[in-house]
Amino acid sequence: MEKEKESVSLEGGKVILVPYMKQHVPKYHEWMQDPALLQATGSEPLTLDQEYQMQLTWTQDPNKQTFIVLDKQMVVGEFKHGEAHVEAMVGDVNLYMNDLDDPQMGEVEIMIAEPKSRGKGHGKESVLMMMAFAVVNLGIHIFRVKIGESNGASLSLFQKLGFEETSRSEIFKEVTLELNVTKAKHEELLHLMGSLVMHT
Numbered sequence: 001m002e003k004e005k006e007s008v009s010l011e012g013g014k015v016i017l018v019p020y021m022k023q024h025v026p027k028y029h030e031w032m033q034d035p036a037l038l039q040a041t042g043s044e045p046l047t048l049d050q051e052y053q054m055q056l057t058w059t060q061d062p063n064k065q066t067f068i069v070l071d072k073q074m075v076v077g078e079f080k081h082g083e084a085h086v087e088a089m090v091g092d093v094n095l096y097m098n099d100l101d102d103p104q105m106g107e108v109e110i111m112i113a114e115p116k117s118r119g120k121g122h123g124k125e126s127v128l129m130m131m132a133f134a135v136v137n138l139g140i141h142i143f144r145v146k147i148g149e150s151n152g153a154s155l156s157l158f159q160k161l162g163f164e165e166t167s168r169s170e171i172f173k174e175v176t177l178e179l180n181v182t183k184a185k186h187e188e189l190l191h192l193m194g195s196l197v198m199h200t
Contacts, residue, residue, distance in 0.1 A: 009081045010067070010133060011197035012125050016079055017067035017093065017133075020058050023084035024068050025051050028092070031113040040151055041111055065095040065134065069126045071117050081199035090117040093126040095134055099144075106140040110154070123157055132193040135181055143179045 010017040020028075029051045031037055038045060046054065058066045072079075074088035091112040099105040108130060112123045134140040145163060147154045155175060162185070163177035181189070 007082070007200065009079075009199040010129050011072075011079070011199065012129050014072055014120065014125050015090075015122050015129070016070040016072055016075070016085075016088075017126060017129055018070055018081070018085065020055055020066045020068050020092065021084050022052065022055060023086055024089060025055050027086055027089050028055075028068075031111075034113075037111065037113055040148065040154070041109065042146075042148070063097045065097075065130070065138065066092060067094075067126070067130065068092050069112065069122060071114075071122060079199075090114040090122060091126070093130045095130055095138075095140075097138065097140070102142065104139050105142045105144060106134050106138065107144045107146070109145070110157070118153075123154075124161065127157070127161065128189075128192055129196060132189040132196070135186060135189045136193050141181045143181070145177050147175050147177070149173045149175055 007019050009019070026048070029046070029048050032043060032045060032051070037043075058064055068089055069091040070085050070088040071090045072088070074090070075085050076087050079085065091110070091114065094109040096107040096109075097103060097105070098107065108127060110123050110127050112118050131143060134143075143163070145158050147158065150173070158177050161179065163179045165175055166178045167176045168174070169176075179185070
């Protein structure tokens, strides 16, 4: 039995990134009934039991990092690390370190599932916070994203963050973009990490 990774929450200006907990699963499962979200994230529909199993793998797999995105304005009462705050869940941000040729390459995914929370900068802040966390804690030096050609909002977000297109798959209708962590980018992400409130 693999042990769970160290639990940490990161608080930024608009969002709080919290570990993916069992209490989040029903709401997450509800989101993933939406065909548009399944298509945008390239996901297969899972049963609730399968979603609970998936949550467990996320907490234990050393090659994955995930946070649930909370909208700070929707948190009821005071934020407490270790509490799920399901009422404020708006999406998730993930990092996969599954490139065998380069274990320090991280593939990023972002999903803002709640329509009312889109277009407010939550996705951008969540991605930047995940990148800062990954550079500081996981030694990531190159970030990659794979985005469906039709997902204009996501393509625009990552291009604004400095990601550049490296390949395009006609078969999968998917664009791959990458961002090298240059010295300047590293310093920028370190500075961002220093401005976040870390809850453990």
